[in-house]
Protein backbone atom coordinates (compact mmCIF):
# COMPACT_ATOMS: atom_id res chain seq x y z
CA UNK A 1 0.00 0.00 0.00
CA UNK A 2 1.49 3.35 -1.03
CA UNK A 3 1.93 6.53 0.97
CA UNK A 4 -0.12 9.50 -0.18
CA UNK A 5 0.58 13.23 -0.13
CA UNK A 6 -2.07 15.86 0.61
CA UNK A 7 -1.65 19.56 -0.13
CA UNK A 8 -2.96 21.25 3.03
CA UNK A 9 -3.19 24.63 1.31
CA UNK A 10 -6.00 23.28 -0.84
CA UNK A 11 -8.14 21.62 1.82
CA UNK A 12 -11.91 21.86 1.49
CA UNK A 13 -13.46 23.97 4.27
CA UNK A 14 -14.43 22.08 7.40
CA UNK A 15 -18.06 23.16 7.13
CA UNK A 16 -18.30 21.39 3.76
CA UNK A 17 -18.64 18.01 5.45
CA UNK A 18 -22.18 16.65 5.41
CA UNK A 19 -21.86 14.85 8.72
CA UNK A 20 -24.57 16.62 10.71
CA UNK A 21 -25.70 13.32 12.21
CA UNK A 22 -22.36 12.96 14.00
CA UNK A 23 -20.58 14.92 16.68
CA UNK A 24 -16.93 15.24 15.65
CA UNK A 25 -14.61 16.31 18.46
CA UNK A 26 -11.22 15.68 20.00
CA UNK A 27 -11.01 12.76 22.39
CA UNK A 28 -10.54 13.64 26.05
CA UNK A 29 -7.69 12.27 28.22
CA UNK A 30 -10.16 10.31 30.36
CA UNK A 31 -11.46 8.53 27.27
CA UNK A 32 -8.23 6.70 26.43
CA UNK A 33 -9.52 3.28 27.52
CA UNK A 34 -12.91 3.34 25.74
CA UNK A 35 -11.37 4.74 22.57
CA UNK A 36 -8.56 2.16 22.58
CA UNK A 37 -11.06 -0.63 23.22
CA UNK A 38 -13.26 0.63 20.36
CA UNK A 39 -10.29 0.67 17.98
CA UNK A 40 -9.06 -2.78 19.05
CA UNK A 41 -12.53 -4.32 18.81
CA UNK A 42 -13.51 -2.82 15.47
CA UNK A 43 -10.12 -2.45 13.74
CA UNK A 44 -6.87 -3.68 15.26
CA UNK A 45 -4.63 -3.68 18.28
CA UNK A 46 -1.82 -2.05 16.32
CA UNK A 47 -4.07 0.87 15.38
CA UNK A 48 -4.99 1.25 19.05
CA UNK A 49 -1.27 1.33 19.85
CA UNK A 50 -0.64 3.98 17.20
CA UNK A 51 -3.30 6.34 18.52
CA UNK A 52 -1.96 6.04 22.07
CA UNK A 53 0.73 8.49 20.98
CA UNK A 54 -2.01 11.01 20.21
CA UNK A 55 -3.33 10.68 23.75
CA UNK A 56 0.09 11.72 25.08
CA UNK A 57 -0.06 15.00 23.18
CA UNK A 58 -1.64 18.28 24.16
CA UNK A 59 -3.97 18.90 22.52
CA UNK A 60 -4.79 15.25 21.99
CA UNK A 61 -4.36 14.47 18.29
CA UNK A 62 -7.23 11.99 18.08
CA UNK A 63 -10.67 12.96 16.83
CA UNK A 64 -13.75 10.85 17.46
CA UNK A 65 -17.18 10.66 15.84
CA UNK A 66 -20.15 9.92 18.07
CA UNK A 67 -23.89 9.50 17.73
CA UNK A 68 -25.79 10.01 20.97
CA UNK A 69 -22.53 9.60 22.92
CA UNK A 70 -21.76 6.26 21.22
CA UNK A 71 -18.39 6.01 19.48
CA UNK A 72 -18.73 5.24 15.77
CA UNK A 73 -15.41 6.43 14.35
CA UNK A 74 -11.98 7.88 15.03
CA UNK A 75 -9.05 9.51 13.28
CA UNK A 76 -5.56 10.33 14.50
CA UNK A 77 -2.73 12.51 13.26
CA UNK A 78 0.89 13.20 14.25
CA UNK A 79 1.04 9.78 15.92
CA UNK A 80 2.91 7.23 13.85
CA UNK A 81 5.32 9.77 12.37
CA UNK A 82 5.45 13.56 12.25
CA UNK A 83 3.13 14.97 9.65
CA UNK A 84 1.25 11.70 9.27
CA UNK A 85 -2.51 11.27 9.15
CA UNK A 86 -3.96 8.02 10.46
CA UNK A 87 -5.03 5.54 11.44
CA UNK A 88 -8.74 6.15 10.94
CA UNK A 89 -11.89 4.08 10.84
CA UNK A 90 -15.67 4.30 10.93
CA UNK A 91 -17.78 1.30 11.97
CA UNK A 92 -19.50 -0.34 9.02
CA UNK A 93 -23.03 0.62 10.11
CA UNK A 94 -22.09 4.31 10.11
CA UNK A 95 -20.04 4.36 6.88
CA UNK A 96 -21.08 6.33 3.81
CA UNK A 97 -22.63 9.20 5.78
CA UNK A 98 -19.74 11.65 5.83
CA UNK A 99 -18.12 10.78 9.16
CA UNK A 100 -14.89 9.52 7.57
CA UNK A 101 -14.47 12.71 5.57
CA UNK A 102 -15.33 14.91 8.55
CA UNK A 103 -12.74 13.13 10.74
CA UNK A 104 -10.16 13.38 7.96
CA UNK A 105 -10.74 17.10 7.43
CA UNK A 106 -10.66 17.88 11.16
CA UNK A 107 -7.29 16.12 11.40
CA UNK A 108 -5.80 17.67 8.25
CA UNK A 109 -6.85 21.17 9.30
CA UNK A 110 -5.17 20.51 12.66
CA UNK A 111 -1.95 19.50 10.86
CA UNK A 112 -2.16 22.69 8.81
CA UNK A 113 -2.60 24.70 12.03
CA UNK A 114 0.63 23.10 13.28
CA UNK A 115 2.43 24.60 10.30
CA UNK A 116 2.59 21.70 7.87
CA UNK A 117 2.01 22.43 4.19
CA UNK A 118 1.70 18.77 3.19
CA UNK A 119 0.43 15.75 5.10
CA UNK A 120 1.33 12.12 4.52
CA UNK A 121 -1.14 9.27 4.67
CA UNK A 122 1.01 6.27 5.46
CA UNK A 123 0.26 2.98 3.73
CA UNK A 124 -3.15 4.09 2.55
CA UNK A 125 -5.78 1.40 2.10
CA UNK A 126 -8.74 3.15 0.44
CA UNK A 127 -6.68 5.33 -1.91
CA UNK A 128 -9.74 6.47 -3.86
CA UNK A 129 -11.37 7.80 -0.68
CA UNK A 130 -8.37 10.09 -0.10
CA UNK A 131 -8.12 11.09 -3.76
CA UNK A 132 -11.78 12.01 -3.84
CA UNK A 133 -12.12 13.82 -0.51
CA UNK A 134 -8.83 15.78 -0.29
CA UNK A 135 -7.11 15.42 -3.66
CA UNK A 136 -4.40 13.12 -2.30
CA UNK A 137 -1.76 11.86 -4.73
CA UNK A 138 0.27 8.67 -4.59
CA UNK A 139 3.91 9.21 -3.63
CA UNK A 140 6.01 7.33 -6.20
CA UNK A 141 8.22 4.53 -4.91
CA UNK A 142 6.73 4.82 -1.40
CA UNK A 143 6.36 1.04 -0.90
CA UNK A 144 7.37 -0.51 1.37
CA UNK A 145 6.86 2.32 3.80
CA UNK A 146 7.45 2.39 7.53
CA UNK A 147 5.46 -0.76 8.26
CA UNK A 148 8.12 -3.05 6.83
CA UNK A 149 9.90 -5.25 9.42
CA UNK A 150 7.18 -4.68 12.03
CA UNK A 151 6.62 -7.46 14.57
CA UNK A 152 4.41 -10.39 13.65
CA UNK A 153 0.83 -9.79 14.74
CA UNK A 154 -0.07 -11.34 18.10
CA UNK A 155 -3.80 -10.76 17.59
Ligand SMILES: CC(C)(COP(=O)(O)OP(=O)(O)OC[C@H]1O[C@@H](n2cnc3c(N)ncnc32)[C@H](O)[C@@H]1OP(=O)(O)O)[C@@H](O)C(=O)NCCC(=O)NCCS
Pocket residue numbers: 086087088089090091094095096097098099100101102123124125126128129132133
Ligand atom coordinates in the same frame (compact mmCIF):
# COMPACT_ATOMS: atom_id res chain seq x y z
C1 LIG B 1 -12.29 4.80 4.80
C2 LIG B 1 -13.41 5.11 5.78
C3 LIG B 1 -12.83 5.77 7.05
C4 LIG B 1 -14.39 6.10 5.11
O1 LIG B 1 -15.39 6.43 6.05
P1 LIG B 1 -16.87 6.83 5.60
O2 LIG B 1 -17.54 7.44 6.77
O3 LIG B 1 -17.54 5.65 4.97
O4 LIG B 1 -16.58 7.90 4.45
P2 LIG B 1 -17.50 9.12 4.02
O5 LIG B 1 -18.94 8.73 4.14
O6 LIG B 1 -17.10 10.36 4.72
O7 LIG B 1 -17.11 9.22 2.47
C5 LIG B 1 -16.78 10.45 1.85
C6 LIG B 1 -16.77 10.19 0.35
O8 LIG B 1 -15.77 9.20 0.03
C7 LIG B 1 -16.37 8.09 -0.62
N1 LIG B 1 -15.72 6.87 -0.12
C8 LIG B 1 -15.76 6.37 1.12
N2 LIG B 1 -15.02 5.24 1.20
C9 LIG B 1 -14.52 5.03 -0.03
C10 LIG B 1 -13.68 4.05 -0.58
N3 LIG B 1 -13.21 3.01 0.15
N4 LIG B 1 -13.34 4.15 -1.89
C11 LIG B 1 -13.80 5.17 -2.65
N5 LIG B 1 -14.61 6.17 -2.17
C12 LIG B 1 -14.96 6.08 -0.88
C13 LIG B 1 -17.83 8.14 -0.24
O9 LIG B 1 -18.63 7.52 -1.20
C14 LIG B 1 -18.09 9.63 -0.15
O10 LIG B 1 -18.33 10.16 -1.44
P3 LIG B 1 -19.45 11.32 -1.66
O11 LIG B 1 -18.92 12.52 -0.92
O12 LIG B 1 -19.48 11.50 -3.13
O13 LIG B 1 -20.71 10.79 -1.08
C15 LIG B 1 -14.22 3.82 6.16
O14 LIG B 1 -14.66 3.20 4.96
C16 LIG B 1 -13.44 2.82 6.99
O15 LIG B 1 -13.43 2.89 8.22
N6 LIG B 1 -12.80 1.82 6.35
C17 LIG B 1 -12.11 0.75 7.06
C18 LIG B 1 -10.85 1.23 7.76
C19 LIG B 1 -9.86 1.86 6.77
O16 LIG B 1 -9.63 1.37 5.67
N7 LIG B 1 -9.26 2.98 7.22
C20 LIG B 1 -8.28 3.71 6.42
C21 LIG B 1 -6.90 3.21 6.69
S1 LIG B 1 -5.69 4.09 5.69
